[in-house]
Amino acid sequence: FNKLKEGLTKTRQGFVEKVSTVLTFNKTIDEDLFEELEETLIQADVGVNTSMKLVETMRRRVKERKLKDASQLREVMKEEIAHILVGDNDELGLNVDKDKKNVILVVGVNGAGKTTTIGKLAHRLKKENHRVLLAAGDTFRAAAIDQLLIWGQRVGVEVIHNQEGSDPGAVVFDACKSLASRRDNVLIIDTAGRLQNKTNLMEELRKVGKILARELPEANVEVLLVLDATTGQNAISQAQLFSEVVNVTGICLTKLDGTAKGGVIVGIRDELKIPVKLIGIGEGIDDLKDFQAEEFAEALFA
Ligand code: GDP
Numbered sequence: 001f002n003k004l005k006e007g008l009t010k011t012r013q014g015f016v017e018k019v020s021t022v023l024t025f026n027k028t029i030d031e032d033l034f035e036e037l038e039e040t041l042i043q044a045d046v047g048v049n050t051s052m053k054l055v056e057t058m059r060r061r062v063k064e065r066k067l068k069d070a071s072q073l074r075e076v077m078k079e080e081i082a083h084i085l086v087g088d089n090d091e092l093g094l095n096v097d098k099d100k101k102n103v104i105l106v107v108g109v110n111g112a113g114k115t116t117t118i119g120k121l122a123h124r125l126k127k128e129n130h131r132v133l134l135a136a137g138d139t140f141r142a143a144a145i146d147q148l149l150i151w152g153q154r155v156g157v158e159v160i161h162n163q164e165g166s167d168p169g170a171v172v173f174d175a176c177k178s179l180a181s182r183r184d185n186v187l188i189i190d191t192a193g194r195l196q197n198k199t200n201l202m203e204e205l206r207k208v209g210k211i212l213a214r215e216l217p218e219a220n221v222e223v224l225l226v227l228d229a230t231t232g233q234n235a236i237s238q239a240q241l242f243s244e245v246v247n248v249t250g251i252c253l254t255k256l257d258g259t260a261k262g263g264v265i266v267g268i269r270d271e272l273k274i275p276v277k278l279i280g281i282g283e284g285i286d287d288l289k290d291f292q293a294e295e296f297a298e299a300l301f302a
Contacts, residue, residue, distance in 0.1 A: 004289060005299040007257040007281030014260025015044040016301055020074060027070035029062055037073075044260075045232040047267030054080055054266075078301040084270050085293035093290055094222060094250065094277050096125065101179055101219040102186045103212055107205065107242055108226030109193040113254035113280055115144060117226050118188050119151030120280070120288035126155060131184040135175035136161035137168045137208065140192040148190055154285070168192065169207045176215035187216075195241060202245045209246070224277070226252045227268070230259040239272050254280030257287070265296070 005012075018040050027033060034055050041051035054077070061067070061076045096102045104121070108114050122132045134152050138144035142164040152159035160175040172189060179187045191208065194201050212221060225248045227235040235253070242248055251272075256262050256279050269276060276291045 001295065001299060004281065004295065005302050007287075008262055008296075008299055010258070010260045011256065011262025012300060012302075015046075015263045018044065019077060023070045023073045023077070025069065025071040029067060029070055029073065033070055034059060041263070044263035045267065046263040047233060047236060047271060050084070050267045050270040053270065054084070074301070078297055081266055081300070082294050082297035084266055085276075085296055087269055087273070087275065087293070094224075095220050096130065096186060096222070097220055098130065098185065100185065101216055102130075102222070103179075103216060103219050104186065104188045104222045104224055105191065105205075105208065105212070105246075106189060106224050106226060107191050107193070107246060107248070109195045109228075109238060110141070110144075112193065112226045112228045112238075113252075114138075114190055114193065114226045115147045115151060116283065117224075117252050117254060117278070117280060117288065118148065118190055119155060120285055121278070122151065122157050122188060123155045123285050124288060125186050126157060130186045131182075132157045132186045132188065133175060133179055133182075133184045134159040135171055135187060135189040137171055137189045138192040139164060139166045139168045139171060140194065144190065144192070168204055169211055172208050172211050173215065176211060179219075180216060195238065198241070198245065205246045221249075223247055223249045224252055225250070225274070226254060229253050229256045229261055229264055232259075232261040232264050233267070235264055236267055236271060239268065239274065243272070243274070248274050250275050250277035252276075252278040252280065252288075253291075257281045262300070269293075 022036050022040050038051050038055045057080050106114050125132050136145045136148045145161050149159050162171050175187055225242050251274055279289050279291050281287050
């Protein structure tokens with residue numbers, strides 16, 4: 001918990017402290033206050049729609065509970081943010097089953113933190129006694145392959161790879177064959193994040209999907225979208241674009257430690273209806289956490 005709280009320091013300073021300044025003791029609750037609050041939320045990257053909705057709910061709570069002092073709204077805000085973060089469906093966590101073959105297809109734009117997240121995730125799953133295999137499906141950049149190899153070595157898992165420029169489908173095919181024939185039970189696949197070229201990306205991911213369905217029809221497949229929290233509202237538009245290309249089943253929000261824009265997680269949760277499953281709070285191998293809504297809200301407002 002303390003590590004999470006520490007990781008969220010910048011967001012706490014940039015978001016919660018601003019909110020707290022608006023909601024000071026002895027300030028009366030009036031229209032000006034609600035407007036100020038809405039503006040603060042928007043500035044904190046919560047997103048326009050979500051900010052408006054949040055403030056609307058707070059107006060309602062003020063009436064229901066007959067609140068008089070602005071400082072009482074801080075607790076209400078925390079509750080409502082936790083409520084949005086929890087969402088409609090129960091958080092299922094990452095879908096990885098020991099008795100099955102599991103595939104985690106990792107998508108996201110370059111620089112979002114895909115490779116790092118794969119390394120951290122492989123490390124964690126290995127610690128949990130899974131047998132992990134990586135596939136260097138981003139064959140577009142030599143650096144991406146090298147970087148994944150370094151992580152593989154560091155974590156002690158094999159990386160199925162080919163040369164730069166080779167067909168990513170072939171790498172995924174080889175990786176599927178390996179997973180099927182060995183005792184390994186988790187295959188994590190890196191992919192190229194060329195959102196600039198949507199047709200190519202779509203084609204590539206469609207092909208990968210077909211190979212997975214054909215080679216590992218019984219496998220659990222999780223499509224994890226990696227988003228960089230420091231990009232704020234851009235993360236939301238990226239998620240919308242990726243959702244048009246592939247059936248995203250979960251989000252990993254990275255670099256929450258390096259940004260005051262952590263409020264974006266509230267907008268992501270509210271506007272996308274895709275569960276946030278993991279969060280990155282640092283560059284280290286252990287800096288990947290399961291996302292737990294209530295704990296997150298507690299840490300944010302602690
Ligand atoms: P990729 O292009 O999507 O594979 O992105 P990388 O995994 O190479 O990550 C890009 C940069 O972001 C690297 O310098 C990582 O160390 C850094 N990074 C990734 N995740 C986190 C995180 O949770 N926190 C911080 N501070 N940096 C991160």
